[in-house]
Amino acid sequence: MSPFRLLDTALREITAHKFRSALSMLGVVLGVGSLIATMALTRGIERGVRAFMQQIGGLEFVNVTNKEISGQQMDFWNLSPGRTLMDARVIAASAPLISHISPEMNLGAAISVGEISDRNLVIGVWPDHAVAARHELAQGRFITAWDVERATKAVVIGDEIRTRFFPGKSATETLGKQLLINGSPFQVVGVFKRYEREQDKRMREILAARNKGAARAGSSRHRFDPFRRKNTSILIPLSTMFHEFKAGLFPMDDMESVRIDTLTLRVRNLDHFREALEQVRNALNVTHRGVDDFDLETREEWFDRMESNIAATKMSGGLIAAISLIVGGIGITNIMLASITERIREIGIRMAVGARQRDIFLQILAESVSISLLGGACGIIAGIALVEVLIRVAPTENLPVIEATSILLSVAFAVLIGAASGIYPALKASRLEPISALRYE
Amino acid sequence: MDAAVLEDITKVYRVGDQEIHALAGVSLTIPEGDFVAITGPSGSGKSTLMHLLGCLDTPTAGRMEICGKDLSSANSDTLARARNREIGFVFQAFNLLPKLDVVGNVELPLLYSNVSTRERRERAIAAAQSVGLGERLKNRPAQLSGGQCQRVAIARALVNNPRILFGDEPTGNLDSQTGRMVLDLFRSLNEGGRTIVLVTHDPKVAATARRIIEIHDGRISREYSP
Structure with a gap:
C-alpha cells in the first residue's frame, strides 16, 4: 500500500473510534506537553544563568x-x-x-x-x-x-x-x-x-x-x-x-x-x-x-558547577518527560492490542484478498504512529499553553523559552513512541493465520 | 493450462497431541474454464480442500500447482500474491468490511496490488456496476440487503480479474430466490470463460456445476456430472 493510502486507512480507523483514540492519545499528550514545558523551563534557566555569567564577567x-x-x-x-x-x-x-x-x-x-x-x-x-x-x-x-x-x-x-x-x-x-x-x-x-x-x-x-x-x-x-x-x-x-x-x-x-x-x-x-x-x-x-x-x-570552578547544575536540571526534567512518554506508549500498545482483537476478522478478509503480512504490519504501525503524532501535536499545543499559563501565574526569575528544536524533538519522540508501541500489536496482527482469522467470531 | 493441479495431497492438523488427517491423498485436476462443485458432509475435508485451492494454506505433503505455479511449499508472501492476482473469494457470510462503502469494499484487493488511485476507483465502480450495484456505490454493507451484500462480495472477487472464483457456500445466508440469482451470476461468469469452484453441501447448488466432486473422510469418493 502506498504511504498515503496507509495514512488514510489509519486516520479512518482513528476517526471511527474517536473516544478510544483520544483516550490512547492522552498519555502522549501529557508526555509531550511536559517535555515541551520542562525543556522551555530548563532552557529559560540556562539562558538566565548564562546571562548572569556574562554580566559578572568571563573566565578570564x-x-x-x-x-x-x-x-x-x-x-x-x-x-x-x-x-x-x-x-x-x-x-x-x-x-x-x-x-x-x-x-x-x-x-x-x-x-x-x-x-x-x-x-x-x-x-x-x-x-x-x-x-x-x-x-x-x-x-x-x-x-x-x-x-x-x-x-x-x-x-x-x-x-x-x-x-x-x-x-x-x-x-x-x-x-x-x-x-x-x-x-x-x-x-x-x-x-x-x-x-x-x-x-x-x-x-x-x-x-x-x-x-x-x-x-x-x-x-x-x-x-x-x-x-x-x-x-x-x-x-x-x-x-x-x-x-x-x-x-x-x-x-x-x-x-x-x-x-x-x-x-x-x-x-x-x-x-x-x-x-x-x-x-x-x-x-x-x-x-x-x-x-x-x-x-x-x-571563575572556572564556579562556572563548571553552574554548567553541571544546568545539565542536572535538564536531565531530571527529561527523565520525568521520558517516563510519562513511555507510559503514554504503553497506553497505545494496550489499546492497539484491544483494537486488533476486535478486528481479527477484518485482518483475515484483508489477507484473503491479498494483503501480505508486511501490509498488515504497516497498517497497524501506521495507526499507532498516527495516534502518537496526533497526540504529539495536541501535546505541543498543551505544552505551549502550559508555559504561557506558568509565565502568567507564576513568573519566575528566568522566562521559559520554547525553541523550534524542542518542538522538533517532541515530534521525533512522539513518532518514536508511536512506532515502538505499535510494533508488538502489529507483529501480532501480521502473524495471524488467514483461515483462522476469517473464521474468528 | 490447467487452473489447478493437485497430486496426492495430504493435510494434517495438529490439535494438542492429536493428529487430524483432513485430507489423505487427494489428486485432482481442474482445467481452465471448468465449473466444479465440491460437496460432502461437514468434517469431510471439503473446506480444507478449498483453502488449499484458494492459496490460504499449503499442504502437508503432495504437489499443488495453481495457475501454473507450484505452490506446494510457498511462503506467506507468495500465497498472498497468488490470492491477490489469481483468486477471488465469495464467502457464505459475505465478509465485507462494515466501515467501508460499496466502492471501498470492492476496491480492497486493488489496494494490495500496484494500481493507481484513479484506476482503482474506475475499476471498482465498473465491477460494482457489472453486478448491478451502480446505484448503491456510497452505501455501507449495513444499508444493503443480503443479496446485494453478496453481489458486492462477487464484485470484490472479480475486480482483480482473477482466473479462479471460489464460492464457499455462497448461497447459505440467502433466501432461495436471491440464491438462485447469485448462482445465475456464477453460471454466466463461467460461460464467459472463468473457472469456478463452489463448495457446498446443498445438492441443488451443486447441480449448477458441470462437474461434482464428493469428499468423504479426506478422500475423493465420487466424481460425476449432474
Whole structure:
C-alpha cells in the first residue's frame, strides 16, 4: 500500500473510534506537553544563568581575595600589609600577562541632590574597572587615568541612581549636574545604560503598554537581581576616594598602603592562564612579604558547577518527560492490542484478498504512529499553553523559552513512541493465520 | 493450462497431541474454464480442500500447482500474491468490511496490488456496476440487503480479474430466490470463460456445476456430472 493510502486507512480507523483514540492519545499528550514545558523551563534557566555569567564577567577574570593565615604563619601575620594599592601597582609593573587591573575602595556614603538624599555605596576605581565590571555607558565618559592622577571630583552613576536622584531627567540632562557625597560636591561625567535581564525588559515593556508602569516599576527591587548592584553604582576615581574620604583616618597611611576592598584582574590570553596566575602570585608574594594571606579566585570552578547544575536540571526534567512518554506508549500498545482483537476478522478478509503480512504490519504501525503524532501535536499545543499559563501565574526569575528544536524533538519522540508501541500489536496482527482469522467470531 | 493441479495431497492438523488427517491423498485436476462443485458432509475435508485451492494454506505433503505455479511449499508472501492476482473469494457470510462503502469494499484487493488511485476507483465502480450495484456505490454493507451484500462480495472477487472464483457456500445466508440469482451470476461468469469452484453441501447448488466432486473422510469418493 502506498504511504498515503496507509495514512488514510489509519486516520479512518482513528476517526471511527474517536473516544478510544483520544483516550490512547492522552498519555502522549501529557508526555509531550511536559517535555515541551520542562525543556522551555530548563532552557529559560540556562539562558538566565548564562546571562548572569556574562554580566559578572568571563573566565578570564580573577579575583584576589583574602585568605585565613595558616597556623605555621600565624606568628608573622602582621608582616603582611594585606591587599593594598601597592599590589595593583606591582602587578601592573611585573605581570605582563595581566591586561587589566581593577582595585576598588568602598564607602557607604550619604548621597544627596537638592532635596533628595539617601545612603548608597560609593566605589573608588581605576579606569580598568569599566572592563572588569563590564560597564556600558549610555552618556558621557568613564573615569580616566587623568581623573585618577589629578583626583578629580568626577562621578559616574548607574541608571537607577539617575532615576532616583535626578527624577525626570534624561541621561544627557544629568551630565554636568552636581551630586553630593558625604557633603562633598562631585560632577556627573557619565551615566551607564540600564542593565536588565530579557525578562525584566519584556515585563517593563508589557507594563508600559498597559500604562501601569509606575505602579510596578520598583517590584524587581524585592527580588534577587544580579544586575541591581551595577544599576546602583556610584563610581569615583580611586585617588579621590582616598584623599576625600580615607586619608587622615590613620595618620601614617599613604595612598599606596591603605587597604583596598576588591582587586580584580583580567588575564590577557586564556591560553596562558596558569602562567598569568603564576606571575600574579610571584608579585603578591613580594608585596605580602611571603605571608600566604591571599587567594586567587577564578571563575572556572564556579562556572563548571553552574554548567553541571544546568545539565542536572535538564536531565531530571527529561527523565520525568521520558517516563510519562513511555507510559503514554504503553497506553497505545494496550489499546492497539484491544483494537486488533476486535478486528481479527477484518485482518483475515484483508489477507484473503491479498494483503501480505508486511501490509498488515504497516497498517497497524501506521495507526499507532498516527495516534502518537496526533497526540504529539495536541501535546505541543498543551505544552505551549502550559508555559504561557506558568509565565502568567507564576513568573519566575528566568522566562521559559520554547525553541523550534524542542518542538522538533517532541515530534521525533512522539513518532518514536508511536512506532515502538505499535510494533508488538502489529507483529501480532501480521502473524495471524488467514483461515483462522476469517473464521474468528 | 490447467487452473489447478493437485497430486496426492495430504493435510494434517495438529490439535494438542492429536493428529487430524483432513485430507489423505487427494489428486485432482481442474482445467481452465471448468465449473466444479465440491460437496460432502461437514468434517469431510471439503473446506480444507478449498483453502488449499484458494492459496490460504499449503499442504502437508503432495504437489499443488495453481495457475501454473507450484505452490506446494510457498511462503506467506507468495500465497498472498497468488490470492491477490489469481483468486477471488465469495464467502457464505459475505465478509465485507462494515466501515467501508460499496466502492471501498470492492476496491480492497486493488489496494494490495500496484494500481493507481484513479484506476482503482474506475475499476471498482465498473465491477460494482457489472453486478448491478451502480446505484448503491456510497452505501455501507449495513444499508444493503443480503443479496446485494453478496453481489458486492462477487464484485470484490472479480475486480482483480482473477482466473479462479471460489464460492464457499455462497448461497447459505440467502433466501432461495436471491440464491438462485447469485448462482445465475456464477453460471454466466463461467460461460464467459472463468473457472469456478463452489463448495457446498446443498445438492441443488451443486447441480449448477458441470462437474461434482464428493469428499468423504479426506478422500475423493465420487466424481460425476449432474
